[in-house]
Amino acid sequence: MRILILGGSGFVGRAVAAAAVARGWDTTVFNRGRRDPVDGARVLLGDRLTPGGLTALADGTWDAVVDTWSADADAVGAAAGLLRGRAGHFSYVxxxxxxxxxxxxxxxxxxxxxAPLVAADDPGYAGDKLRGERAAEAFAGPLLLARAGLILGPHEDIGRLPWWLNRLHRGGPTPAPGPQDLPLQYIDARDLAEFLLDAAEAGHTGPFNLVSEPGHTTMGELLAVATEITGGHADLRWLPPEQILAAGAQPWTDLPVWLPPGPIHAFLHQGDVSRALAAGLRCRPVRETVTDTWAWLRSLPGAAPHRADRPPVGLDHEMETKLLA
Incomplete structure (x- = not known):
């Protein structure tokens, strides 16, 4: 297979490129060249937000294309339209x-x-992704819409699991958001990548919910495993949701990954993935995701990369002190 990855050096795109190279596929990535590429991948340079930024894609044919773009949908449409008739399959993450x-x-x-979708003019991230889906239709060929949920794993550049791992490694009394049996539904970027490659080979099209099965792990298991893997230095102090919210701590941002039980948690962690499972989705155990992410963090010469378009996550000292008190 000859595959083109629009992105290919960050988080999800990097996982796709690494998986494709491991399969022996002829792998090309297109990006701005700001991060080290995956070994074995051919790099085409360009900035899709600038005039003439897609020039490097003017020629060439591919069996499959994967686009990981998450902002202005016009960039998705421009690339998809340019590649129309020159690729066999297009996946938009x-x-x-x-x-x-x-x-x-x-x-x-x-x-x-x-399920019903957000309004096409929604001004936020959800709207950007929906408009990206519709812009990808400019490909006018087999199109797969990979509707991923929470994505974790090595090379994560948003900082959710990395923040927890670094905090737990630091040790001492550590606020742990309960309840411990709160179910979590997420996907390792490498499992997402393998599904995308398999789906391209099989010619699957249409939307797929791409996360683990509901209850793949729990908040308790995630933090217990992470505490063990990072050296066992942390003393987890489990707090009820009511106490956390009363203190003013923000779910998802102050306490990454965590949402209190209720409608929003159910919305994000009880998704139906039966269609993806039938098409071959497989998700690795949480221990493997945690272990490999920690190994990656430990291998870095400095701090983990962080996307400029996403705010930092994690508790500051003042809020942590307030919660522990």
Missing amino acids: SSRSVYLFDESGATPPPVTED
Whole structure:
């Protein structure tokens, strides 16, 4: 297979490129050249946000294309249109955020690929991803929409799991958001990558919810394993959701990965993945994701890379002190 990855040196795109090279595929990545490429991948340089930025893609044919773009949908449409007729399959890495959340507070049923979507003019991340999906239709060929949920694993550049691992390694009394049996649904970037490659080979099209099965792990298991892997220095102090919220700590940002039980948690962690499982999705155990992410962090000469378009995550000293008090 000859594959083109639009991105290919960051987080998800890097996982796709590494998996393709490991399979012996002829792998090309297109990006701005700001990070070291995957060994074995051919690099085409360009900035899709500048005039003439896609010139490097003017020629060539591929069996499959994977686009990981998450911002302005015009960039997705421009690339998809340029590659129309020159590739056999196109995958756009979207998000489960495109589904419409019921603001009434009702607990939603497991969200399937047929669930209602946000408005096309939604100004946030969800709208960007939905507009990206529609822009990808300019490819006018076999199109797969990879609606991923929470993505973890080595090379994560948002900082959720890396923050927890570094904090737990530092040790001492550590706020742990409960309940311990709170189920989590996520996907390792490498499992997402393998699914995308398999789906391209098989010619799968349409939307797929791409996360683990609901309850793949729990908050308790995640932090217990992470504490063990990082040296066993942390003393987890489990706190009830009510206490955390009363202190003003923000779910998902101050305490990465965590959402309190309720409708939003159900919306994000009880998605229906039966279609993806039937198409071959397989998810590795949480211990493997934690172990490999920690090994990657320890191999870095400095801090982990962080996306400029995402705010930092994790508790500051003042909020941590407040929670522990």
